[in-house]
Amino acid sequence: MLRHLIPRRGRLPELHSTGRPVVLLHGTLSSPGNFADLAAALDGRGRRVIVPEYGRRGTTSLMECVDEVRSTLIDANSQLDIIGHSLGGLVGLLAADCPELQGRIGQIIGLGACWRGVPPYPRWSQAIIARLLGRSFVDIMQPFSPVIPAGVEVVSIISTRDTTVPEYSSRLGRVVELPGVHHARLPDQVEAVCEVLR
Template sequence: MNLALLIPRRGILPEPLPATPGDIPVVLLHGTVSSPGNFALIAARLRDEGRRVIGVEFGHRGTDRLELCLLDIVTTLERELEPGQRFDIVGHSLGGLMGLRLAHLPQFAGRVRTLVGLGACFRGQPVAWNPLVRALVTAVTGPSLVQLMCDAEIDAPIPEGVRVISIISDNDRIVDPSSSRIGEVRWVEGTSHALLTLHAEEVARALADGAADPHGISDPDDIDQDLGATGHETSRRVENI
């Protein structure tokens, strides 16, 4: 039995806006043992901007094997999106990795405009586990966590034309920052891994930046860049990796 599925869900997404011709929706991808409701504040903030959001629940709350998680996401998006329609992604934890893998699929080539990661485990979580511990973790939480906690870093190239903005907390005790550091990195202070989905203003700003001219990416030496008030104290450090 996957005991992790007994953990209560958190949050409820607001009613999404209807699809309109030429819109670029935002796809929300949750982490392990999570669900779309974790993005309630982000979804409400984007709805206020007139953005349509698509909350995707996948892989028995992200506990299935990674390939099955990805298949669930593909199936949902093929139903929710028009053929060839472009979209943005916000991915928390495992959802960031799933978003990156989605962008590499041939049927989605050129369709992902911006991928915003929130404590995203783009490179997995390398850890040395013996077979007995792996079997126990799989029984309790499902196989995805064991796949993420691999023997070596997962390669994380960024597909052509995709802008990745990774939001990382200096207080993340679940996903090591080294796993999240791809694309343009923005730091926030004091937020735990689970609560990174409360940074609605940060995410809205990142998506707006992603929609802007790609030549407008911030200089990594611009220490005065205002990352915005989010209810948490925010650092003023931006890096391009």
């Protein structure tokens, strides 16, 4: 599997703030270090930053990822916000939809999030894709009808240059368009993210 070959990107700084928690969720084959700059900026603004590595870097089944993240959100035992890149956006949205979290989540911000899934590859190739990229990648090759939990504001930060997640899938709630940003670099758009996070 590629998760053994693709190195983790970045390294999280020391985080010390104790304010309202914000949970950062990486995408498939990614890791917490993808959010190094954003985590530092949010910590500097007084937010308690929680950055779990879940689902063997987002490669287990979608529902295993959701269950693991849901447990993290419940354990935070606080009002919180979620920022998810790619798969992390969908995982955060699905995890947030449970009675234990009702009324506790203010915002979910998707960075090129695959809210509605991605186009399927030919059926014959899906076993190979699951083996190389992980089960979650195949699980999102279906249409989803996203449900926004009551009281949650969803903001989608999308890019005109994103060739990984189709635009139709990454639009949900309020949409902020960034021109020319590659999908993998959406977590680096610190200013844009901090601007929409309440």
